[in-house]
Amino acid sequence: MTDSRTTLHLAHLDALERAYATLLDTHGYDGVLLYSGHPHRHFGDDQEASFATYGHFLHWIAQPGLSHSWLLIRPGQPPLLRFHAPADFWHLAPQIPNAAWTQRFTIETATDAQPPSVLASRAGKRLAVLGDVTPELADRIGAELNPPALTRALDELRVRKSDYEIDCLSEANRLALAGHHAARDAFLAGGAELDIQLAYLGASRQRESEVPYQNIVGLNAHAGVLHYQHYDIEAPEHRRSLLVDAGHRVAGYAADITRTWAGPAADTQFAELISGVDALQQALIAAIRPGVGYVDLHHSMHHHLGELLRTQGLVRCSAESAVESGITRAFCPHGLGHLLGLQVHDVAGRQDPRGEPLPAPENDPALRLTRELEAGMAVTMEPGLYFIPLLLEPLRDTPAGRDIDWQAVGRLMPHGGIRIEDNVVVGSEGPINLTR
Numbered sequence: 553m554t555d556s557r558t559t560l561h562l563a564h565l566d567a568l569e570r571a572y573a574t575l576l577d578t579h580g581y582d583g584v585l586l587y588s589g590h591p592h593r594h595f596g597d598d599q600e601a602s603f604a605t606y607g608h609f610l611h612w613i614a615q616p617g618l619s620h621s622w623l624l625i626r627p628g629q630p631p632l633l634r635f636h637a638p639a640d641f642w643h644l645a646p647q648i649p650n651a652a653w654t655q656r657f658t659i660e661t662a663t664d665a666q667p668p669s670v671l672a673s674r675a676g677k678r679l680a681v682l683g684d685v686t687p688e689l690a691d692r693i694g695a696e697l698n699p700p701a702l703t704r705a706l707d708e709l710r711v712r713k714s715d716y717e718i719d720c721l722s723e724a725n726r727l728a729l730a731g732h733h734a735a736r737d738a739f740l741a742g743g744a745e746l747d748i749q750l751a752y753l754g755a756s757r758q759r760e761s762e763v764p765y766q767n768i769v770g771l772n773a774h775a776g777v778l779h780y781q782h783y784d785i786e787a788p789e790h791r792r793s794l795l796v797d798a799g800h801r802v803a804g805y806a807a808d809i810t811r812t813w814a815g816p817a818a819d820t821q822f823a824e825l826i827s828g829v830d831a832l833q834q835a836l837i838a839a840i841r842p843g844v845g846y847v848d849l850h851h852s853m854h855h856h857l858g859e860l861l862r863t864q865g866l867v868r869c870s871a872e873s874a875v876e877s878g879i880t881r882a883f884c885p886h887g888l889g890h891l892l893g894l895q896v897h898d899v900a901g902r903q904d905p906r907g908e909p910l911p912a913p914e915n916d917p918a919l920r921l922t923r924e925l926e927a928g929m930a931v932t933m934e935p936g937l938y939f940i941p942l943l944l945e946p947l948r949d950t951p952a953g954r955d956i957d958w959q960a961v962g963r964l965m966p967h968g969g970i971r972i973e974d975n976v977v978v979g980s981e982g983p984i985n986l987t988r
């Protein structure tokens with residue numbers, strides 16, 4: 553960790569201690585126990601599924617992948633970390649890093665996965681336990697399991713990022729971008745989806761099990777499968793398009809970046825559409841500032857998409873009527889973006905600052921962020937324009953379908969689609985784009 557990040561990290565921990573003390577007091581708890589979680593086994597097998605450490609635990613403990621460990625927060629006392637280091641000759645046990653942050657914790661190493669024994673003397677205290685814990689265990693230690701009001705309040709604490717968190721997100725972006733450049737080069741050199749994926753992992757220096765979400769590497773029509781999950785091992789005969797949605801983690805903080813490229817066999821209009829989506833994404837980012845409603849930005853994306861479809865001749869109606877008739881939603885069925893942090897789709901995107909629900913609008917059920925922007929939030933901005941038969945075909949025989957140039961759609965369909973995704977911090981004066 554760089555010296556400056558160490559300083560920022562210690563300030564982050566100081567602020568967390570103060571915030572937890574206030575929240576626990578407000579909610580009437582003497583302490584909260586956070587469980588890291590643990591990997592689960594495949595049924596009937598001895599192999600474990602991939603695992604992500606619980607976000608509220610990671611908020612304090614910068615050790616992604618740590619499992620079977622506990623963190624007890626009691627105001628007025630140093631946080632107690634029960635660090636699981638099993639006596640295991642099959643695997644390498646985790647080690648407490650030689651880092652300044654560890655001095656802020658009382659650390660017990662443990663070969664078992666039991667919660668801290670200090671809990672036995674908690675008589676008369678009110679305790680909450682958060683995480684992937686069984687009701688039986690919560691009962692045994694006399695703690696309330698995942699109480700919703702406290703959980704929402706702790707989620708809210710993760711919404712505005714500290715300078716340390718922004719530094720981690722920024723570094724995650726730098727590393728992911730090295731992967732994106734290598735992915736583009738592997739595509740232009742004729743690589744298959746698997747070659748592009750391996751080039752991404754190699755250049756961004758990460759193994760596949762460590763990426764914050766499964767990389768999406770789609771050639772041609774696969775670029776129109778929103779969460780395409782395979783890597784073909786053969787390159788297609790005609791290389792029209794590549795969409796790569798891939799990130800990186802730094803101390804648990806995720807980058808989530810998408811780029812789309814035109815290939816040697818692309819229709820010339822596809823490259824123009826990529827530039828169009830890129831330009832509208834930058835215009836939407838320029839509008840970011842505290843007090844702006846993210847739902848309004850999402851609606852603005854649809855108006856920009858309607859305008860792009862019109863100027864590119866894909867629709868013959870006005871941008872307004874392309875939005876109103878649902879055409880733009882058939883070309884882009886997902887939301888403009890989401891909060892970003894220790895989870896790629898970070899917590900509290902659909903609640904207000906008091907924890908009250910803010911559901912997605914009826915026409916935009918996939919929108920994951922419905923709040924007003926505040927300084928310190930980190931968000932993704934990821935407009936898309938896709939040629940998805942499942943969504944476009946049903947329009948063909950409707951009044952809206954008469955406004956669509958089906959011949960152009962047919963030409964572009966084998967390119968799949970376009971998404972351009974950047975990670976942006978809401979600064980007090982405007983956007984801070986971590987990706988460009």
Ligand code: GLY
Nearest residue numbers: 765797808934973
């Ligand atoms: N990578 C998933 C998303 O962009 O939300």
Ligand code: MN
Nearest residue numbers: 797808809973
């Ligand atoms: Mn993404």
Ligand code: MN
Nearest residue numbers: 808932934973
């Ligand atoms: Mn995203």
